[in-house]
């Protein structure tokens with residue numbers, strides 16, 4: 001086995017959790033993060049992973065981008081999607097000529113990564129476990145969740161098999177796929193709904209359980225499903241979340257069961273609210289709205305698919321970011337009204 005560390009670029013909720021598990025298992029890891037006091041905590045007193053899955057503290061080697069030297073074959077990118085371009089600019093000089101960047105993020109970051117470092121140096125990954133960064137050296141690991149890895153072209157290469165083996169150290173049910181974009185689009189359908197839940201202060205579960213909000217989840221799911229289908233993507237899901245129920249022409253009925261399942265699934269995590277809610281309500285910072293959801297509308301326009309609910313969602317999120325609207329049922333109601341009238345005129 002190589003002794004070259006896996007570089008994890010962005011050591012917050014996702015990158016930090018992965019790094020702590022790998023380091024504990026003896027896999028060489030080096031965290032890179034811009035938060036200097038987090039970096040110091042990780043490499044000195046250690047990174048505390050807490051929550052219902054496991055509690056442990058692990059010292060993990062860590063540096064800031066300025067302290068990093070050398071080149072690396074395997075870089076796991078785990079910054080928020082809005083920071084992807086800046087992170088890529090900083091990491092590119094450290095990526096070996098025959099190395100790759102694996103995106104452990106939400107959204108379609110693989111497109112940006114491939115443009116920057118080349119498709120051959122990009123690997124796709126879908127992560128759906130729940131975690132929150134609580135402070136320097138402190139991460140809540142709220143629930144286990146799907147972890148899927150695959151080459152962008154679907155090849156079962158040696159390097160993707162190796163990353164699958166490594167990811168299985170963290171998540172024993174990790175999946176190796178030949179359709180990573182299918183999983184990423186499936187998560188976009190769920191992710192759009194998570195953005196909707198963040199318009200209020202209610203938990204993900206309370207949002208999904210409220211019948212008056214159902215038109216929103218169904219409309220968002222269907223808009224993402226329409227864009228995915230028009231682009232020739234076969235979307236894949238996790239648990240009982242099957243994005244195929246939101247595909248054009250899918251029979252009515254199973255969508256409602258899917259949302260009921262999401263209400264139950266999201267009630268079983270110590271991470272009660274999405275990362276988007278956390279950015280707005282706790283971190284008071286911009287979300288991944290444009291990078292993760294805005295891109296769906298842009299890709300939809302390219303293939304003639306309109307996405308009015310997704311566009312309204314992004315603008316409502318932006319209004320909250322800019323302090324022009326509160327996080328409240330009133331704000332969500334703007335979207336509920338549009339989705340209700342769309343379904344009655346359809």
Ligand SMILES: NC(=O)C1=CN([C@@H]2O[C@H](COP(=O)(O)OP(=O)(O)OC[C@H]3O[C@@H](n4cnc5c(N)ncnc54)[C@H](OP(=O)(O)O)[C@@H]3O)[C@@H](O)[C@H]2O)C=CC1
Nearest residue numbers: 010012013014033034078079080083087105106130131133
């Ligand atoms: N948290 C979760 O449960 C889940 C998250 N995801 C996705 O995973 C990705 C990562 O999210 P998450 O781990 O929650 O985010 P976090 O904010 O917890 O972690 C990202 C870390 O990267 C740092 N960072 C930002 N820019 C750079 C940079 N240029 N170079 C190095 N480090 C940088 C951040 O610092 P700073 O905070 O100062 O910006 C932060 O410490 C996102 O795409 C998210 O949507 C997917 C599934 C679940």
Ligand SMILES: CC(C)(CO)C(=O)C(=O)O
Nearest residue numbers: 128129130131274275276
């Ligand atoms: C809710 C979760 C953890 C997916 O399960 C997520 O992706 C997020 O917080 O953005």
